[in-house]
Amino acid sequence: MEYEYLVHRREADVHNRCCGGWVWCIRDICGIICAILTWLLILYAEFVVMYVMLLPSPYPIYSTVNSLIFQTFAFLAFASHLRTMFTDPGAVPKGNATKEMIQQMGFREGQVIFKCPKCCSIKPERAHHCSVCQRCIRKMDHHCPWVNNCVGENNQKYFVLFTFYIAVISVHALFLSVNQFVICIRHEWKECTYYSPPATVVFLLFLIFEALLFAIFTAVMLGTQMQAIWNDETVCIDEMEVKC
Template identity: 65%
Template sequence: TMQSSGHRFRDVEHHPLLAENDSYDSSSSEADMAERVWFIRDGCGMVCAIMTWLLVVYADFVVTFVMLLPSKDFWYSVINGVLFNCLAVLALSSHLRTMLTDPGAVPKGNATKEYMDNLQLKPGEVIYKCPKCCSIKPERAHHCSICKRCIRKMDHHCPWVNNCVGEKNQRFFVLFTMYIALISAHALVLCGFQFFSCVRGQWTECSDFSPPVTVILMIFLCLEGFLFLTFTAVMFGTQIHSICNDETEIERLKSEKPTWERRLRWEGMKSVFGGQPSLLWINPFAGFRIRRLLLRAKKGGPEFSV
């Protein structure tokens, strides 16, 4: 425990008393962080992220070149091809935005006397410092050992997106799980129709590939689709439940008693997705500015966590 003239530091790992928005005040370190692109250099996470993209590309290849292009029904191929590829683009875009968006990291090493004085706390008020990253710990923030930062409203660290899911990128993670579940379900339905068509036509003209190759490719796609659909559907439901109850997964697992005023269901949804319900809620490109991203990258370089 450290003491100053007006208030005290206390090294703890949870239950901070600092108000949620206090540490967003004029901090040069946080302003500098806001000008940088976020990326976590974690070997396992990067491998999982690359695998995610490869699996989506594989599914797109099988759907397009094995099932749709050889089909004699033109409109069946066009409608399903456009739908599947649009969902795939939305899924991968949501994945990128989840991975490259700062989840709500607290600046490292901001637990200084100067910064503490700027918070204008009452005499004797206790604030909490993370002993791992030497940062003032806002309310509902938790330390991530992989990101090596305290993350505001941290839900969990997901290796598949190589990032924490927190206050600023939870919306994109929800969209990622939703779109992956949708393309997985779509792929399974198309596989069912394709198997039926191939069996009925005795495997003669159902694919440009040989029957054994076609069967192997479709079996792998069915396994991938089933696993991804199960996993992402559960994650999507869990995330929506957490948002509606204003409780992160970490808070639920730790059975932390809320010291904050919980938002109502729709208030929680509007807080995460922004504003009233609209198509922007399901648009991963909303708020994205390529020019601003390039300027940030040029000015400050990527914000790495090592």
């Protein structure tokens, strides 16, 4: 297939790359802020779960088991986020829509091909141009500011895992928060936490709000992604194309 040449072709294209071209990265201030905010929210959940609820818990087995579960899925969520963020989603080489390149790719005479007028690249089937990445992305689903990257052919599996792990730790945090209220009331707020009752209530309420919000958001996103994968389709709408 002619477009396979685009996938395997290695060239000195350093656009949207850092560390000498080895790492894919998008220099978008909004995306960077959202990614950092995601890390901070995960760290906040870590703080409340570990230092407000589990470590001070009077039940050592309950504390140990839930700590292992939460830490495992939190680590997997963080790792999946980094893989999604720093993986090339499937960018088509920029500026390859030249007559010489078209001849090298072996297109038949009279064959219709599509050229992106924005990044001057030959667009494979189901490729879309991202205005943030300023590239055409193979099987682009959408650009997600929370991972500061497009979700495309090469990193969609990491994005699906990220949404799954975030949904799991969100539900787990909700369970732990509600249970913590029960434990603290039963012990009359003694020996259930290192912090005062007002501070503990504030920590737990904010965690419940965060966990509930992200549980709903990631569950919906996960369902959308699984449906798209099952139907072998993408939700992105084609932008303007030019026939060559």
